[in-house]
Every structure is written in C-alpha cells, then in structure tokens.
Amino acid sequence: MNPELLKKFEKVSDVVWELPKTFKHGMRVPARIYGNASIMKDMDDTVVEQITNVACLPGIQKHALCMADGHSGYGFPIGGVAAFDPEDGIISPGGIGFDINCGMRLVKTNLTVDQVRPKIKTLVDMLFKMVPSGVGAQGFVKLTNKQMKDVMVSGARWCVENGYGTQEDLERTEENGMLKHADPSKVTQKALGRGINQLGTLGSGNHYLEIQTIRNGEIFDEKIAKKFGLEEGQVCVMVHCGSRGFGHQVGTDYLTTFTPAMKQYGITVKDAELACAPFRSKEGQDYFKAMACAANLAFANRQVILHQVREAFRHVFKDAELEQVYDVAHNVAKLETYAGKELLVHRKGATRCFGPGNKALPKIYRDTGQPVIVGGSMETGSYLLVGTKKAEQETFGSTMHGAGRTMSRTKAKHQVQGEQLLKDMERRGIYVRTSSFSGVAEEAGFAYKDVSEVAATMEQAGISKPVVALRPLGNVK
Amino acid sequence: MSSKKGFRILDNLVMADTAFEATGKDLNELFEHAGLAVESIMAESVKKVITKDVSLEKDTVENLLYAFLSELVYLKDAEQLLFSDIKASASKNSGWALHAHLRGETIHPKMKLGTDVKAITLHQYEVKKGKDGWKATVVVDV
Numbered sequence: 322m323n324p325e326l327l328k329k330f331e332k333v334s335d336v337v338w339e340l341p342k343t344f345k346h347g348m349r350v351p352a353r354i355y356g357n358a359s360i361m362k363d364m365d366d367t368v369v370e371q372i373t374n375v376a377c378l379p380g381i382q383k384h385a386l387c388m389a390d391g392h393s394g395y396g397f398p399i400g401g402v403a404a405f406d407p408e409d410g411i412i413s414p415g416g417i418g419f420d421i422n423c424g425m426r427l428v429k430t431n432l433t434v435d436q437v438r439p440k441i442k443t444l445v446d447m448l449f450k451m452v453p454s455g456v457g458a459q460g461f462v463k464l465t466n467k468q469m470k471d472v473m474v475s476g477a478r479w480c481v482e483n484g485y486g487t488q489e490d491l492e493r494t495e496e497n498g499m500l501k502h503a504d505p506s507k508v509t510q511k512a513l514g515r516g517i518n519q520l521g522t523l524g525s526g527n528h529y530l531e532i533q534t535i536r537n538g539e540i541f542d543e544k545i546a547k548k549f550g551l552e553e554g555q556v557c558v559m560v561h562c563g564s565r566g567f568g569h570q571v572g573t574d575y576l577t578t579f580t581p582a583m584k585q586y587g588i589t590v591k592d593a594e595l596a597c598a599p600f601r602s603k604e605g606q607d608y609f610k611a612m613a614c615a616a617n618l619a620f621a622n623r624q625v626i627l628h629q630v631r632e633a634f635r636h637v638f639k640d641a642e643l644e645q646v647y648d649v650a651h652n653v654a655k656l657e658t659y660a661g662k663e664l665l666v667h668r669k670g671a672t673r674c675f676g677p678g679n680k681a682l683p684k685i686y687r688d689t690g691q692p693v694i695v696g697g698s699m700e701t702g703s704y705l706l707v708g709t710k711k712a713e714q715e716t717f718g719s720t721m722h723g724a725g726r727t728m729s730r731t732k733a734k735h736q737v738q739g740e741q742l743l744k745d746m747e748r749r750g751i752y753v754r755t756s757s758f759s760g761v762a763e764e765a766g767f768a769y770k771d772v773s774e775v776a777a778t779m780e781q782a783g784i785s786k787p788v789v790a791l792r793p794l795g796n797v798k
Numbered sequence: 799m800s801s802k803k804g805f806r807i808l809d810n811l812v813m814a815d816t817a818f819e820a821t822g823k824d825l826n827e828l829f830e831h832a833g834l835a836v837e838s839i840m841a842e843s844v845k846k847v848i849t850k851d852v853s854l855e856k857d858t859v860e861n862l863l864y865a866f867l868s869e870l871v872y873l874k875d876a877e878q879l880l881f882s883d884i885k886a887s888a889s890k891n892s893g894w895a896l897h898a899h900l901r902g903e904t905i906h907p908k909m910k911l912g913t914d915v916k917a918i919t920l921h922q923y924e925v926k927k928g929k930d931g932w933k934a935t936v937v938v939d940v
Contacts, residue, residue: 365813392813395921395937399814419917419939456840456914457874457905515875525914526940527814566875569916569939573868576920577861593920730816730913730940731809757911 322364330354330361336389336782340373347377347591355389357778360770363727367393368400374591375403379599380410382664386716388671389778390725390770394418396594399670399726402719405600407656407665411588412605413597414579414612416667417654419572420524421612422619423563424495424650425672425694425722427705427791428627429549430634431642432556434534438794440637441752444532445795447633448754452530452626453522454798455756460521462625469517470505476617477648480624490624492683494648495673498620500655503613509574512611516567516618521625525760527723528562529699529798530626533791541787545689545707549646551789558634558643559703559791560626561696563652568615575608600665609654616653623648646705647692649673651722659717666717674720674785676710693785695776697724699753700746700766702792704776706785720785724772733768734759753796761798804831805838808935811922816913817937821930825859828925828932829866829886829896836870836918837881837902839938842910844882846901854896860925862894863934867918870900874915878905913940 330338336357342348352372356364368391375397376385382404391400396415405411437444453460462485464472472479477498480486491497523530537553540546551557564571579596582604583589588597598604627645634641654667675682675691682691693706701724712718739758742765746753755761779785804821811817818835822828837844852869856862866886873879881902888896905911916939924935 367813394814395812395919395939419919456880456911457878459878511872511876515872519875524916525911526916566872566916570872570875573871573917577864580920593923596920726814729810729813731807735809757913760911760913763913 322361322369323366326366326369327361334782336778345373348373350376350381350384352376352385354387354391355778355782360389360774360778364391365393368398371398371592372401374595375401377591378403378411378413378595378597379588380405382406388719388721389775390721390723392726394669396592397667397669400721401669402667402671402717404664404666404717407600407663410600410665411597412600412609412654412665413595413667414572414575414608415594415596416669417612418652418669419569420563420652421568421571421615422650423652424619424623424648425696426560426623426627426648427646427692427694428558428630428643429551429646430556430558432638433554434556434794436638437532437556441532441795444633444637445752445754445797447636448530448630449797451629451633452797455525458522459518460625462520464517464520466513469513472520472621473505473508473614473617474503475499476620477624480621480628485628486624490627490645493645494620495650498624498648500613500616502610503617504610505614507607507611508571508614512567512570512574515570516565519565519567520622521629522565523562523798524565525757527764529796530630531559531699531793532795533557533559533703533793535789536792539790541789542707545788548689549692549705549788550644557791558630559694559696560623562622562626564615564619565622567618571611571615575611578604612654616650620648647694649694657718659713664717668719670722671719672722673718674708674712675718676708676713693720695721695723695772697772698766698769699764699793699796699798700751701772702790704772704790705788706776707788708785709783711783712785716784720779721775724769724775726768727770728768730763733765734762737762737765751793751796753798755798803834805835812937815919815937816940817935820934820936821932823931825888825932826886828934829863829888829898830884832863832867832934832936833870833884836867836915836938839915839940840874840912841880842912844880844909845903846883847903848879850879850900852898852900855893857893859894862888862896863925864918866896866898867936871915871917880905915940
C-alpha cells in the first residue's frame with residue numbers, strides 16, 4: 322500500500338485500521354481493514370478504493386469491513402464483509418461474487434499419514450477420475466429439469482435423500498445445507514442449462530480437493546481439536562468449490578437486471594460491479610431467492626463430491642471411514658441477527674464465524690464455537706479455526722477465508738511452468754493431478770500471502786482462533 | 799492493433815481474475831477478437847469441427863459485447879463448446895444487433911485446457927471507439 326494512503330488510517334489496534342467517513346465523499350460508515358503492519362504494507366491500494374466504495378452503499382451498518390486475507394476483486398474486495406438494514410438497504414451481487422456459495426468442506430478420516438502416504442498416487446489418481454475438474458467438467462449425477470429444481474430448493478438434503486451422504490453430513494453443514502427461501506421460478510432457463518450436468522464437479526481456478534494431514538506440533542488448541550475429533554498424524558480431506566456454471570449464470574443474469582433497476586430506484590454506485598437493488602424491491606427479493614437456489618446447488622455439489630471422495634477412499638482403503646467436520650460458505654448474503662436487529666450480511670471471500678453458544682450451530686459445536694475452514698495455497702497448507710463471540714460483536718460474525726493473493730495470475734504464470742511446479746511439489750511430498758498445467762502455475766504458493774500470518778492476525782484481533790494446521794499430501798485441481 | 803491476435807492479456811490490472819484488451823479496425827473485428835480472447839483463456843489449439851450461430855440484440859454496443867462474451871461462457875458449460883474462429887457482423891438499427899458464426903469443437907479430455915471462465919464482469923469494463931478503430935477492456939472472473 323502506498324505509504325501516504327496508509328497514513329490516512331486511524332489505528333484502532335495493532336491489527337485493526339480504520340478510515341473515517343471523511344476519507345471519501347459519500348461514505349455512510351467508516352471502513353475497517355484487518356491486518357498487521359506487514360499485511361497492510363503489502364495490501365494493494367485497490368482494496369482501499371473498493372472497501373470505501375462499499376461504505377457508500379445505502380443502508381450499510383456500522384463499518385465496511387475487509388479481513389486480513391483481503392485483496393482487490395470486482396465490486397467488493399475479496400475478504401469484504403458488509404451488513405445492510407433490510408428495510409432501507411440494498412442487496413448486491415458484487416458483494417457475493419459470481420460463484421455463489423463458493424465454500425469449503427473439511428472431512429476427517431480414520432487413516433494416518435503413514436497409511437496414506439505410500440498409496441497417495443493411487444488415491445489422488447482415483448479422486449482425479451471420480452471428481453471431475455477443469456473447464457466445462459460434467460458430473461456423474463444426471464438430473465432431469467424437475468430434479469434440478471428439487472436440488473435448487475433442497476440443496477444437500479436432496480443428495481442425502483438420494484443416497485449421496487448422511488444425516489450427520491447435513492447437521493455439520495452451514496444452514497444444514499439448505500437455504501429455505503430458494504425459489505426456482507426466479508432462475509432463468511439459461512442458468513438451469515449451464516448447471517444441470519455439473520453436480521459433483523470442482524471447476525478450476527483456485528478450486529481443489531486436497532488430501533491433508535495434521536503434523537506433530539501443529540495442533541494449537543488441544544481441547545477444541547479433541548472435540549472436533551482431530552489428532553496429530555490424522556489424514557483429512559478439504560474441498561473448495563462452489564455453485565459452478567449455475568451460480569455464475571445467476572450472478573450474470575441479475576447483474577444485467579440490477580444495472581437498469583438502479584436508475585429506477587435512484588441509486589448511484591461508484592463501481593459498475595456494485596450494481597444493487599433495494600433488498601425489499603422486487604428485483605432485490607428475486608435475486609435473494611435465486612441466490613439461495615445457487616447456494617443450495619453449491620451445498621449439493623460439495624455433498625456429491627464428498628460421496629465420491631468416500632467411494633474413492635474405500636476403493637483404496639477398504640475400512641476407510643470419512644466423517645464431515647464442517648461445510649461453510651464464503652460467498653453469500655444472509656439474514657442474521659446482531660444486537661437484536663436483523664441485518665443482511667454480505668460476505669465475499671469471508672467466512673461465517675459464530676462463537677460458542679450460538680443457536681445456529683449444531684449441538685456438537687455449540688460449546689466450542691463454529692469450525693472455520695480456511696484454504697491456503699496448495700503448496701503451503703490450510704487451517705481450521707474456530708469462531709468467537711467477539712466476531713459476532715465486531716465483524717458481523719465473519720473472518721478470513723483463505724491466504725489471499727499477493728500476485729496476479731498472469732504474473733505467477735510468467736514465473737513458473739506448471740509442469741515444473743508439479744515436479745518440485747512431488748519431490749516435497751505433494752502429489753498433484755490437474756486438468757490444466759497453466760492453471761496450476763497460477764496457483765503457486767508464492768502468489769499468496771503467508772496463511773499463518775493472516776490466521777495469527779485474525780487471532781490477535783480476537784475474531785477467530787487457530788485450532789490445527791492442515792498440510793497437503795495430494796491435490797486434485 | 800494491440801497484438802497479432804487482436805487481443806492481449808493485461809498483467810497488472812487485476813489480482814485474482816484475468817483481464818484483457820481487445821482491438822478491432824471495426825466493430826465486427828472487435829467482437830471477433832474479444833470473443834477469441836475469452837476462448838483463449840479457457841483452451842489452446844481448439845479445432846474447427848463444429849459450427850454454431852449466435853444472434854443477439856441489445857440497446858447499446860457495450861451491452862451487446864457483454865451479452866456476446868457471456869454467451870460464449872454459457873455455451874462452454876451448457877453445450878460443452880469452445881471456439882477458435884469467429885465471424886461477427888454487428889449493426890445498428892433502433893438498438894444494436896449481432897450475428898456471429900462460430901467454429902470450434904466439443905470439450906474432450908485430450909484438449910489443452912486453461913482456466914474456466916465463470917463470468918464476464920463489469921469491473922473496469924470499457925468499449926471505446928477511437929481514431930484507429932475500436933478497443934475494449936474486459937475483466938473476466940476465473
């Protein structure tokens with residue numbers, strides 16, 4: 322960040338930086354960025370422009386927030402969180418992203434790293450075959466139009482009812498894998514056509530399926546790790562993906578609808594990607610219902626992927642047991658209650674992060690707080706965090722979602738060849754199968770911030786606490 | 799011209815997505831080059847074995863290009879089609895109309911695939927007519 326720009330911030334604490342409303346004409350609330358001095362120094366200036374644009378949106382409450390993994394995006398920055406009064410505030414697809422309910426699922430196994438490492442290639446090859454990835458990938462579940470609409474309404478529940486998972490999986494998924502206000506009549510035929518064959522597919526970009534382990538000395542909260550059923554040497558599986566072409570088309574359709582609707586409602590925004598509509602308007606409600614369809618499809622997508630992961634593991638390890646730890650969205654807008662007031666919380670590259678005692682959590686996590694799954698780069702590793710009460714008071718129950726990029730995709734691709742990177746990673750004990758070598762180069766570890774530093778920053782802020790680190794053994798992307 | 803291909807990927811415009819600039823001596827060429835830029839992000843060396851015709855109408859040239867590029871993204875998922883040759887014909891009547899003849903192939907495992915394009919964004923989106931022809935700046939979500 323430009324040092325002159327950084328000087329304009331008021332330091333709330335060592336890890337919370339605030340820009341007052343006077344920073345930019347039209348700001349309705351101050352903007353806050355989470356980061357230590359080094360993260361702030363490295364953050365791109367566009368984050369500041371984008372988060373202060375968000376602070377100008379009608380109905381925004383308290384602060385426009387950007388988490389420590391933040392980087393520039395379109396509309397909202399990635400890592401952006403904003404809550405709006407549903408009565409006089411807006412809903413914006415640019416505060417959610419085209420990949421509605423892009424999210425993370427973490428699964429624990431009864432296997433150890435010593436059992437899995439000798440068979441990692443067989444396992445990854447099997448997963449690569451059973452969980453399609455890459456451009457235009459199609460899944461094995463063939464849906465009729467009617468079934469596709471059932472998935473839009475019931476999400477992961479549809480999958481469990483059709484043999485792709487367990488009741489326990491649903492209990493351990495945000496919203497039990499089903500947003501209740503979904504209405505397929507608000508979705509275009511085009512969106513349906515784009516997504517109908519994609520259930521159970523990863524997509525590309527930063528999406529992946531990773532086999533991971535917990536190294537000795539990398540459990541940071543023994544008590545909570547035990548409650549989550551996690552121990553050193555254990556093998557876990559992490560899945561990062563979203564609503565595929567279906568959600569992307571819902572986003573595209575409503576961006577096109579909202580741009581002219583803004584004129585009708587007299588709303589002006591500082592970035593075309595912040596196109597929005599009043600939440601209570603017809604356009605706003607239609608999008609909210611269509612967005613829920615896409616969110617449900619994403620929950621279903623990760624549920625079908627888990628089914629395939631279980632099948633693949635049992636092909637290689639007859640007695641493998643895979644139990645879901647949690648599934649959580651990081652691109653979504655939801656109605657949640659804070660300090661007795663219902664608000665529409667937008668999270669774009671930010672994870673819900675409820676603290677202990679929150680009634681939205683399943684009983685097994687009611688005392689610990691919510692598991693927060695954070696995907697790092699495929700080279701360095703990921704984290705499981707737990708939410709805090711302070712997050713509910715300060716960040717509308719939100720925290721980081723990943724490491725956060727520090728280098729553009731094209732720059733990363735110029736610095737390393739995909740084939741070479743895979744060879745280097747294999748030498749370091751990480752076996753990767755991919756449908757695109759250039760896509761892998763874009764995801765090299767050096768293109769990301771240090772996920773440990775980002776997680777430590779959010780801990781210092783009291784928003785989320787690291788429970789375990791998860792190190793990669795094999796990756797499908 | 800920004801390059802022989804009529805488009806170039808912009809290295810530093812965006813962090814997590816992909817941006818390109820496309821040019822054309824006329825509007826038809828701009829549509830062709832911008833379309834090929836989107837296709838080039840998703841795959842290399844696509845053969846020309848199937849054809850597809852696309853017709854669109856929009857109120858402005860910006861909206862027409864946005865709709866056309868979004869249609870290419872749609873066809874990649876809904877019909878599993880990628881293209882390497884585009885002949886476009888854009889015209890202005892009461893609004894703007896486009897007819898495009900596309901040649902390409904169905905996605906198959908042996909293709910040299912790149913990155914899946916999720917959507918065309920309006921972030922820094924610009925379509926401009928200058929002295930030397932047309933230019934568009936487009937950021938795609940990947």
